[in-house]
Structure formats: C-alpha cells, structure tokens
Amino acid sequence: MDSPALTQLFRQLFRHPACQSIRRPPSLLSRPQSRSFLTRRGPVKRKQQDDVQMWTKRGDYPKDIDEEYRKYPTVTAKELRNRRERPRQVKMLTREFIDDSLYNPHYGYFSKHATIFSPGEPFQFNSIEDGPAFHKLLGDRYTEFEDKLDATNPDIARQLWHTPTELFRPYYGETIARYLVSNYKLTLYPYHDLIIYEMGAGNGTMMLNILDFIRDTDHEVYQRTKFKIIEISPALADLQFKNLTDKLTAKGHRDRVEIVNRSIFDWDTYVHSPCFFLALEVFDNFGHDTIRYQNGTEAPQQGGVLIDAEGEFHEYFNNQLDPVAARFMRVRQAAARRPFPSPLGPPLLRGLRSAAPFQKEYTLPEYIPTRLMQFFDVLNQYFPAHRLISSDFSSLPDAVPGINAPVVQTRYQRTTVPVTTPFVHQGYFDIFFPTDFNVVEDMYRAITGKLTQVTSHEEFVHRWAYIEDTETRSGENPLLSWYKNASMLMTV
Ligand SMILES: C[S@@+](CC[C@H](N)C(=O)[O-])C[C@H]1O[C@@H](n2cnc3c(N)ncnc32)[C@H](O)[C@@H]1O
Numbered sequence: 001m002d003s004p005a006l007t008q009l010f011r012q013l014f015r016h017p018a019c020q021s022i023r024r025p026p027s028l029l030s031r032p033q034s035r036s037f038l039t040r041r042g043p044v045k046r047k048q049q050d051d052v053q054m055w056t057k058r059g060d061y062p063k064d065i066d067e068e069y070r071k072y073p074t075v076t077a078k079e080l081r082n083r084r085e086r087p088r089q090v091k092m093l094t095r096e097f098i099d100d101s102l103y104n105p106h107y108g109y110f111s112k113h114a115t116i117f118s119p120g121e122p123f124q125f126n127s128i129e130d131g132p133a134f135h136k137l138l139g140d141r142y143t144e145f146e147d148k149l150d151a152t153n154p155d156i157a158r159q160l161w162h163t164p165t166e167l168f169r170p171y172y173g174e175t176i177a178r179y180l181v182s183n184y185k186l187t188l189y190p191y192h193d194l195i196i197y198e199m200g201a202g203n204g205t206m207m208l209n210i211l212d213f214i215r216d217t218d219h220e221v222y223q224r225t226k227f228k229i230i231e232i233s234p235a236l237a238d239l240q241f242k243n244l245t246d247k248l249t250a251k252g253h254r255d256r257v258e259i260v261n262r263s264i265f266d267w268d269t270y271v272h273s274p275c276f277f278l279a280l281e282v283f284d285n286f287g288h289d290t291i292r293y294q295n296g297t298e299a300p301q302q303g304g305v306l307i308d309a310e311g312e313f314h315e316y317f318n319n320q321l322d323p324v325a326a327r328f329m330r331v332r333q334a335a336a337r338r339p340f341p342s343p344l345g346p347p348l349l350r351g352l353r354s355a356a357p358f359q360k361e362y363t364l365p366e367y368i369p370t371r372l373m374q375f376f377d378v379l380n381q382y383f384p385a386h387r388l389i390s391s392d393f394s395s396l397p398d399a400v401p402g403i404n405a406p407v408v409q410t411r412y413q414r415t416t417v418p419v420t421t422p423f424v425h426q427g428y429f430d431i432f433f434p435t436d437f438n439v440v441e442d443m444y445r446a447i448t449g450k451l452t453q454v455t456s457h458e459e460f461v462h463r464w465a466y467i468e469d470t471e472t473r474s475g476e477n478p479l480l481s482w483y484k485n486a487s488m489l490m491t492v
Pocket residue numbers: 110116161163164165166199200201202203230231232233236262263264265279280281282285
C-alpha cells in the first residue's frame with residue numbers, strides 16, 4: 001500500500017470510534033479490536049429553504065458545506081467506473097458510495113483486497129477431535145494460506161473471507177446439489193434441462209462441488225446440466241476459470257460451464273427456460289440507502305455523503321427521496337405481511353416517544369436494501385422462470401449505529417479494525433449488511449409474484465446434508481453449529 005493511502009486510511013480510521021466487531025462469523029479468526037478512540041461529532045446545521053439539506057460533519061471540527069452542497073454534482077458508482085482516482089468535490093447517495101467503495105474496478109475493495117480463503121485439502125471432520133480442535137486447525141490453515149499469498153503478493157490490507165462453501169467443501173456444495181437435483185426431478189425432468197445460474201461464485205468451489213456430485217450420483221441428469229456463473233469481479237472470474245480448467249477432476253465439466261464476468265445489475269439477456277438461481281453470501285455487500293425520520297412528523301429524509309476538495313466526508317440528509325428509495329418504501333409498505341422494525345420504534349409507542357423531553361430531532365438511520373430490490377427486478381424481468389436459492393446473514397454483531405446497519409471493517413496487518421460509519425476511505429473497508437428475511441421475503445413475493453420459503457441455515461442443512469460427513473469425533477458438528485445467524489430464502 002502506498003504511504004499517502006496508508007496515511008489517509010489511518011486518518012479515516014482514527015476519526016471514528018472503533019467498535020468491537022467481527023468479520024463473517026464465526027468470530028474467532030479475527031482478533032476483536034479493544035482500543036476505543038475518542039471522537040467528537042460536529043454540530044448539525046440546518047438550512048432555511050424548503051428543500052432542506054441537513055448535513056453532519058463527521059470530523060473533529062465543524063465546517064460549513066452549504067456552498068459545496070449547492071455546487072457539487074451528484075454522481076453514481078456507474079459514472080465513476082472508469083475513474084482511477086477516488087472522487088472529490090461530489091455528492092453521492094449512500095448506496096452509490098457503498099457500490100463505488102466496494103466495486104470500483106480501480107480502487108474498489110473487491111478488486112484490490114478481497115480474497116476468499118480456501119482450506120486447500122478438505123477438512124476430514126470425522127478425524128478431528130471436537131469443535132475447538134477444528135477451530136485451531138482452521139486458524140493454522142488460515143495462517144498458512146495467508147503466508148503463501150504474502151510470499152508472492154504482500155498486502156497489509158488484505159481481507160480474507162471464509163464462507164461455508166469453502167470451510168465445508170465438498171459437503172456444503174453436495175447439500176445444495178441434493179436440493180437442486182431433487183427439485184429438478186420432481187418438477188422439471190424430463191421436459192427441461194437442469195440449468196443453474198450462480199451469482200457471485202467466489203473461487204468457483206460451489207460450482208465444482210455441485211457438478212462433481214451430479215456427475216458421480218446421476219449421470220443422466222449430469223448430461224443435461226448447464227452451470228452459468230455471473231461474477232462481477234474480473235479477478236474472481238479468472239480464478240473460477242482457472243479452478244475449472246486446472247483441476248483434473250473438473251476438466252470434464254468444461255463444456256457445461258459458462259462464466260460471465262458482469263455485474264448482475266448489467267444483465268440484459270432474457271432467459272425463458274426454467275432455471276435455479278443461486279445467490280450465496282452475495283446480498284450482504286449490496287448497496288443500501290439510509291433513511292432517517294423527523295421525530296413527531298415522521299417525515300423521512302434520505303442520506304448521502306459529500307466529498308470535499310480535501311477528500312473529507314460529510315454526511316447529509318435530504319427531504320426528497322430519490323425514485324429508487326421512494327419505490328422501496330412504497331413496495332415495503334404494500335408488501336409487508338408483518339410489522340417491520342423502524343427507527344421510530346413500534347407504532348403504538350411513537351406518540352409517547354415524540355412527547356418525551358430531550359427527544360432528538362431526528363432518529364438514527366435505517367439502512368434499506370435498495371439494490372436487493374433492484375436484483376429482484378432483474379430476476380423478474382430477465383429470469384421469469386427462475387427459482388431462487390439464497391443464503392445470507394440474518395443478523396450481525398457489532399454493526400454501526402442504526403436499524404439493519406452494516407458492519408464496516410478493514411484488516412490491517414492481519415488484525416480486524418472496525419469503524420462506526422460506512423463513509424470511510426473507499427476500497428479499504430468491507431461493508432456488509434444483515435438481511436431482514438421477513439421484509440425481503442415479502443418484497444421478493446410482491447415483485448416476482450412467486451411463493452417462497454425461509455429457513456435457517458441449520459434447518460436447511462439438517463434437511464439436505466449428510467450431517468455425519470461433518471461430525472467431529474466428540475459429536476460436535478460445525479456445519480450445524482456455525483453460521484447460526486444465517487438464513488435461506490428459496491422459491492417454492
Ligand atoms: C462473499 S463472496 C461469496 C462467494 C461464494 N458465493 C461463496 O459462498 O463462497 C461474494 C461474491 O459475490 C460477487 N458479487 C458481488 N456483487 C456482485 C454483483 N453485483 N454481480 C455479480 N457478482 C457479485 C463477489 O465478487 C463474490 O464472488
């Protein structure tokens with residue numbers, strides 16, 4: 001990492017209080033941060049005009065940004081795609097800032113620092129003593145994996161993820177494959193081929209494990225199977241192709257696989273055939289918008305960030321919701337079958353809350369999954385006969401303040417450093433959200449008109465896995481006991 005960037009990173013880091021946080025659970029691999037930094041938030045300033053813009057200086061000293069707010073253009077992540085430098089003198093909605101920070105091809109977190117851990121040889125769970133012994137072994141493999149990467153490509157800001165696909169390979173892939181083949185045979189076979197799309201395939205391990213399983217257990221279905229990956233990251237798309245062609249056991253799959261290096265949000269091909277659509281741990285990085293409410297009137301405001309000439313971030317709120325956020329609010333209101341959490345609190349208590357003394361003028365923000373709504377639009381428009389199988393975190397510990405708020409963290413020299421806002425140096429921080437499966441299920445149903453089922457990760461693997469494959473000698477089973485905070489949404 002170049003030193004101005006490092007300086008900038010630490011200026012950003014030290015401006016915000018650190019919180020105890022954890023990367024993708026289970027937590028033990030990342031050392032929790034125990035320092036806490038003192039921070040002062042600048043005063044909130046209000047303009048007089050009708051289309052009031054509220055801004056908050058998230059720094060040590062107040063700075064008036066009224067003039068900049070008027071002058072600077074509002075830009076989107078798409079408009080910044082071809083820029084090599086992080087933007088200055090612009091405004092961005094929260095979802096656009098998050099997308100740019102994570103996915104910009106030049107400085108985005110996905111293109112620079114994100115690496116998905118692979119354990120090398122699969123773990124032999126039946127010969128591991130117990131849960132703690134598995135943890136220890138995983139820690140050792142983690143270090144080995146990173147040492148190897150550092151030997152050829154040192155990166156002090158590397159982010160390492162571990163996903164169930166990798167930790168429990170090939171068993172987790174086989175679990176999903178069992179679900180796919182059973183459902184295919186029940187409803188589509190022999191009239192249709194088995195077509196599987198996977199959005200965000202990481203190292204390509206799920207694809208290989210599914211295809212190996214089908215080839216080894218049902219040759220007839222294998223002959224009719226096609227697997228298509230839609231992957232935003234050029235580096236991961238290359239790695240998926242390499243893993244497909246390098247591995248001896250995978251060579252035969254080559255003709256069944258297509259890897260499309262594109263964001264799902266740029267998809268423009270109509271797929272009329274029935275297909276299964278996998279999305280495993282992809283929703284969590286989708287951009288969200290911020291909405292806060294005026295206590296009393298309950299009027300919503302949409303959040304964004306202004307980046308000044310020095311590259312400093314200033315969060316602002318606007319009374320006008322943009323069309324995407326406004327549509328989310330309408331669809332959620334119309335679709336919700338149950339009450340959903342709001343920063344205003346439960347409807348019955350709102351009157352009492354707003355009458356309370358020392359009430360703040362505005363609530364904390366809620367983070368609304370606007371990109372996820374747009375993903376459902378893509379499914380509805382281009383994959384009308386799809387069946388979704390998705391899994392993600394239903395809750396996350398130590399998120400930044402707000403409802404449905406993300407965890408924002410970086411890793412510096414192998415230590416996790418969490419911060420308290422998503423408005424930090426673009427490209428160095430993972431920003432990942434929990435999914436409110438109740439709300440998201442209702443929105444998916446409303447947009448696609450399909451019926452669904454939500455289960456916990458644990459219920460799903462109980463039903464479809466051969467759980468003895470991942471049992472340790474003591475009887476502890478990490479496939480069941482890890483990822484307790486993950487759920488699955490499926491089309492039925
Ligand atoms: C946390 S990884 C999960 C990888 C894999 N599904 C697993 O479980 O091991 C997220 C994956 O989604 C991809 N991704 C994120 N946003 C995407 C988008 N808009 N379109 C396509 N792929 C995306 C990332 O590049 C990455 O491969």
